[in-house]
C-alpha cells in the first residue's frame with residue numbers, strides 16, 4: 355500500500371510535472387471512483403481549472419487548483435497515478451484520465467477498485483475527507499519526541515496497530531511500521547503502556563529514519579507491490595528492507611530468522627530474537 359514515502363514521492367513528481375498546466379478534459383471510466391461530489395459535478399468542476407501545486411496530508415494527495423478548489427486522491431491499496439502522453443494506450447483498470455493542455459494525461463489506475471478521488475473548495479476539503487481527525491505528520495519539524503510521547507500517553511493497545519492508526523500518526527502503514535519496530539528492537543505486539551521511555555524515544559527516531567530513507571529511495575515497490583511513481587517507475591526502498599516480507603530469511607541483526615505473524619489482522623514481520631515480547635530489564 356502506498357504509505358507516506360510513496361505518496362510524498364508522487365507529490366514531488368506532480369510538482370515537477372504538472373504545476374501550471376490547465377485541465378482541458380476529464381474522462382471518467384469508473385464513476386464509483388468519485389467519492390465527492392456526484393460524478394457529473396466532479397467532471398464539470400475539474401474541467402478548465404489550472405493546477406497550482408500539490409500537497410500531502412497523511413496518505414492523501416491534495417492537488418491545489420485555480421479558483422480555490424482542491425482535487426484529492428487516495429490511492430488506498432494498489433492505486434497508481436501515472437503521467438502519460440494522451441496517445442499512449444490506456445492500461446486496463448484505468449478509472450480516470452485527466453487531460454492536460456500539454457498533450458499529457460494524469461491517469462488513475464487501480465486493480466482492486468479502492469482508490470478514490472474527491473473535489474471540493476479548499477475550505478471544505480478537510481470536512482469531506484475527515485482530515486481534522488488525522489494525527490500529526492511524522493516528518494513535520496513540529497513533530498518533536500515530546501509530541502510523540504504525548505500521542506502514546508494512556509494508550510493500552512498494541513504498539514503496531516497504534517502506529518498504523520491514522521488518528522495517532524498520519525502516513526505510517528504496515529511496511530514502515532514493521533521496519534521502524536524492528537530497528538527500535540520493539541516487539542510489534544507490545545502494549546504501548548509497557549514501553550519504557552528509552553524504547554519510545556528509539557521508536558520515534560526510527561519512524562522518522564525509515565520514512566526519510568523511504569522518501570530518498572522514492573518508495574517501495576516489492577515483488578507483489580504495484581506502487582509506481584508518476585513516471586511509472588519503481589521505487590528502490592525494497593532493497594533496504596530489514597524485515598518486511600523477508601519471513602524465513604536471515605535476520606540482518608542476529609543469527610536468527612525473520613518471522614511472520616498476524617497482528618490486528620495484518621501480516622507482521624519481525625525477528626523473535628531482536629524484538630523480545632518481554633523486554634530484558636535494562637541494567638544499571
Ligand SMILES: [Zn+2]
Pocket residue numbers: 605606607608609610611625626627628629
Ligand atoms: Zn534478529
